[in-house]
Amino acid sequence: MKNIVETIEISDMKKEGPTVDYADNDIIVTGNMEDIMCGHDDVRLGLVLVVFCMEGRMQLEMNDRTCTLHGNDMMICLPHHIIGGILLSNNLKIKAIGFSPSFVHDTIRGEREFGSVFENIHADPVRRLRKDRNEQRAVNLFGKLIAAKMNDVSDCGRRRILHHMFAAFLCQVMVSFGASPESRRAIGGERKSVTLVFKNFMKELNKDDGRHRSVSYYADRLCYSPKYVSYAVKLVSGRTAMSWINEHAIGQIKYQLRNSDKSIKEIAEIFEFPNISFFGKYVKRNLGVSPLKYRNGQ
Numbered sequence: 001m002k003n004i005v006e007t008i009e010i011s012d013m014k015k016e017g018p019t020v021d022y023a024d025n026d027i028i029v030t031g032n033m034e035d036i037m038c039g040h041d042d043v044r045l046g047l048v049l050v051v052f053c054m055e056g057r058m059q060l061e062m063n064d065r066t067c068t069l070h071g072n073d074m075m076i077c078l079p080h081h082i083i084g085g086i087l088l089s090n091n092l093k094i095k096a097i098g099f100s101p102s103f104v105h106d107t108i109r110g111e112r113e114f115g116s117v118f119e120n121i122h123a124d125p126v127r128r129l130r131k132d133r134n135e136q137r138a139v140n141l142f143g144k145l146i147a148a149k150m151n152d153v154s155d156c157g158r159r160r161i162l163h164h165m166f167a168a169f170l171c172q173v174m175v176s177f178g179a180s181p182e183s184r185r186a187i188g189g190e191r192k193s194v195t196l197v198f199k200n201f202m203k204e205l206n207k208d209d210g211r212h213r214s215v216s217y218y219a220d221r222l223c224y225s226p227k228y229v230s231y232a233v234k235l236v237s238g239r240t241a242m243s244w245i246n247e248h249a250i251g252q253i254k255y256q257l258r259n260s261d262k263s264i265k266e267i268a269e270i271f272e273f274p275n276i277s278f279f280g281k282y283v284k285r286n287l288g289v290s291p292l293k294y295r296n297g298q
Helices: 010-016 033-037 101-108 117-123 135-150 158-176 181-185 189-207 215-222 226-237 241-259 264-270 276-287 291-295
Strands: 006-008 020-023 027-030 042-045 048-055 057-062 065-070 073-077 082-088 093-099 126-128
Touching: 010 020, 010 027, 027 033, 027 158, 033 082, 033 093, 048 057, 048 065, 065 073, 065 126, 073 158, 093 101, 093 158, 101 158, 117 189, 135 158, 189 215, 189 226, 189 241, 215 226, 215 241, 226 241, 241 264, 241 276, 241 291, 264 276, 264 291, 276 291
Parallel strands: 006 042
Antiparallel strands: 020 027, 027 093, 042 082, 048 073, 048 093, 057 065, 057 082, 073 126
């Protein structure tokens, strides 16, 4: 079994992907999942990956969760998510678009409408494009415009135009994962402020490898008090900051227990638990079983 999961960036896909349709430092487009995996069975994403399934069926494991896409489904995978176990039908037709975290941040920065997007993606990363809300039509129109510009290699301003097109396209995708109209109407001055705190909290959480399991750590990173971060996260998401932190950390721990040949003690040290007893109590509190029993599939 593998001990190390490679982190894949756009630069790696540009090197490894012979069927890549378009690539620059911030965006990559391909119709082949092998370009995303770069020859690995499991990878940790260093980008935001949006996958559209146009025909057929695709199944993959993401952070110990099984995700299945059929025709007209789309999925978003966030940075530091681990994906693998990919199964593809013979008639599969997909389009995968990778965005650098900085491109996504610059695109949605300050947009209060997207405050709940990351919460919704964590809860359910797969969405069906709905005809009754014109989502399918909008995505198809964006796709055709972008494809036409990608093929226009004679345009010296192609990259800049494509970046604006992709930014608009990304916003359209995010709308499908966004808040309900009722919750958007509820956003006021305070809501706008706490939504930004929540978004930045989730950004920091997704960058972490599960070693930091306190609200104080993330509050220091965001330059707020732990009390205010806890308040903001609870108000926006309906969940406590610690529940998000524990969910993220236990996802990293579960992967190590199932996919690493390191001892329980070594894994406890990786996640900086003071001793194996504390590690065992943490795992049992969150999974209901001891680390050894979880490793053995009990």
